[in-house]
Amino acid sequence: MDAFLASMIFVVLAEMGDKTQLLGVALATRFNALTVFAGVLVGTLANHFLAVGLGNYLTNVIPLSYIQILAALSFVVFGLWTLRGDQLAGEEKKTYFTPFWTVTIAFFLAEMGDKTQLASIALGAKYHSLFAVWMGTTAGMMISNALGIMVGIVLGKKIPEKAVKLFSAGIFILFGYLGLFQYISDPMIRTVVLITVTGMVLGYIFLLYFRQRGKSPQTRKKPGGTA
16 A cells, blocks of 8 residues: 555655646647546556566666667657648548547557656555556556646637647647657757758648648649649
8 A cells, every 4th residue: 555655645645747648638738537547547547567577677678778769759759740740631530540549549658768667667566566556657647637727628628629729739849859859869960850840840730731731842833724
């Protein structure tokens, strides 16, 4: 019981204002609250089981910095995916992931290398009780993110859909950039990566802008009616 309570209290306090709580807010503005809650639960269970059960094994196989950089890049991708949404006229809707799996994958990746995952490793080592620490850290995450989801529901009802989409995408992309800046230690490599990612983000936004209006740069008509 001590391991459960200590783990739960630590995570609740650590998650207040953390990126995963803010992601809960962003996702709850776009998806059904129960779907977000279920996705957070499954993503957290999987991630914290990996952390508590395997300890540092994964980081001995794959450097932690690589995992953190990959997670940061994935957030930029999630942000661009959120921007795309269903807004492109004339395109057949394609659903690669359901809302549930979108939330689950987002939270699983968000916790990779995060302080709560590292704390789960430490708590597992301290208490030597996989189940109690696993359940305690998961309960702490659910309490923290339940607050975030409630905030997201309120925002989703009061903010126009377009603004909600921009807010959600902005949260993802922001945390992606912060992760890249934090986890790439070499200044030159960091600069190159940030410039490259920025170019890709701006290029994708530019493409969305023209597709939305049926004026893709490749198909815009020239004067005289010729393509």
